[in-house]
Amino acid sequence: MLGRQGLSASALEGFVIHKSSRNVRVRSGSEVLLCTLRGRFRDEKTGRSPVVVGDRVKVEPCGEGEAVLEEILPRKTEIRRARALRRGGRLRPGKAPAEELVVASNVDQVLIVMASCTPPPRWALIDRVLISTAWEKVEGGICLNKWDQVEDEDEVREDLEECLGVYEDLGYGCFRLSALGRTGIEALATWLKDKVTVFSGHSGVGKSTLINALCPDLDIQTSHVNRVTGKGRHTTTAATLYELPGGGCLIDTPGYREYGLANIESAQISRYYSEFSEHLSLCRFGNCLHLDEPGCKVIEAVEKGEISDLRYQNYLQILSAQ
Ligand SMILES: Nc1nc2c(ncn2[C@@H]2O[C@H](COP(=O)(O)OP(=O)(O)OP(=O)(O)O)[C@@H](O)[C@H]2O)c(=O)[nH]1
Numbered sequence: 238m239l240g241r242q243g244l245s246a247s248a249l250e251g252f253v254i255h256k257s258s259r260n261v262r263v264r265s266g267s268e269v270l271l272c273t274l275r276g277r278f279r280d281e282k283t284g285r286s287p288v289v290v291g292d293r294v295k296v297e298p299c300g301e302g303e304a305v306l307e308e309i310l311p312r313k314t315e316i317r318r319a320r321a322l323r324r325g326g327r328l329r330p331g332k333a334p335a336e337e338l339v340v341a342s343n344v345d346q347v348l349i350v351m352a353s354c355t356p357p358p359r360w361a362l363i364d365r366v367l368i369s370t371a372w373e374k375v376e377g378g379i380c381l382n383k384w385d386q387v388e389d390e391d392e393v394r395e396d397l398e399e400c401l402g403v404y405e406d407l408g409y410g411c412f413r414l415s416a417l418g419r420t421g422i423e424a425l426a427t428w429l430k431d432k433v434t435v436f437s438g439h440s441g442v443g444k445s446t447l448i449n450a451l452c453p454d455l456d457i458q459t460s461h462v463n464r465v466t467g468k469g470r471h472t473t474t475a476a477t478l479y480e481l482p483g484g485g486c487l488i489d490t491p492g493y494r495e496y497g498l499a500n501i502e503s504a505q506i507s508r509y510y511s512e513f514s515e516h517l518s519l520c521r522f523g524n525c526l527h528l529d530e531p532g533c534k535v536i537e538a539v540e541k542g543e544i545s546d547l548r549y550q551n552y553l554q555i556l557s558a559q
């Protein structure tokens with residue numbers, strides 16, 4: 238628990254719905270309070286605050302619609318990712334040291350949003366996010382948005398269906414839809430109902446467009462992807478929590494360039510591939526990383542088609558980047 242003890246009787250409890258560099262907005266009952274962040278809620282060196290969207294907090298009201306943040310209550314869950322430290326906007330050469338970011342707290346599930354094309358889905362990235370959600374013991378789901386763009390592309394669509402089918406068979410919530418065309422939204426709305434869900438994905442995949450489609454009263458700013466690079470323009474710059482009309486909360490987040498695994502060692506990664514589990518203890522070597530070791534039962538299962546090649550290739554890619 239962060240903050241001071243012995244708050245006055247006028248202190249209110251609420252949860253953080255938006256965070257900017259200088260303040261946070263806190264919902265307390267039917268009120269939304271703008272709260273300044275005092276010194277102890279700022280890191281002296283970076284100026285960053287430890288408070289994140291989703292945090293349950295105590296605040297002291299100090300004027301019409303305003304309050305001061307006094308305490309951050311213990312978190313039920315934390316969604317974290319690592320990113321390389323940059324100097325002058327550039328990645329440092331060699332293995333860049335990573336810093337960890339808490340994206341949101343107290344969430345029940347993470348929806349990984351990918352575009353069906355522009356930009357195309359990155360399945361290894363999906364696995365990274367699924368590993369970190371499993372580590373944190375929160376649900377993970379996958380949404381292929383912009384399905385309208387592949388409707389007439391039989392080969393691309395079949396390929397995407399096949400990949401998504403692998404995850405469906407593993408029990409993940411999988412959704413194909415068009416946020417812009419507002420088609421295929423219902424199944425996702427059912428998955429989101431009464432849960433707190435954070436939307437995670439690259440810039441330009443349509444996270445904000447999808448939240449606009451799910452909450453018709455909202456008009457969150459969205460922006461075109463760059464036609465040449467196919468990349469988004471980092472339109473959403475801060476995490477914000479929105480309430481779903483039928484119950485539940487959605488957290489929109491800024492698109493990321495990279496998604497590093499925080500706190501997870503190479504040797505642990507295979508444990509997050511549930512389909513590997515029955516083979517792991519049968520490998521000849523106890524410390525087998527399932528790369529090319531003799532007597533590896535995971536590789537044998539891939540060769541027999543019992544483990545999907547897509548998942549195994551993702552596993553190798555993640556391991557090589559650790
Ligand atoms: N064709 C098509 N375009 C879509 C769809 N959903 C979103 N888009 C477009 O994709 C672009 C990016 O959408 P945004 O909602 O801003 O993407 P975002 O993921 O929130 O991006 P950041 O805020 O930068 O992280 C916009 O031009 C949207 O209109 C869809 O279902 N189909």
Ligand SMILES: [Mg+2]
Pocket residue numbers: 444445446458459472473489490491492
């Ligand atoms: Mg956005």
Ligand SMILES: [Zn+2]
Pocket residue numbers: 520521525526527528530532533534535536
């Ligand atoms: Zn092995």
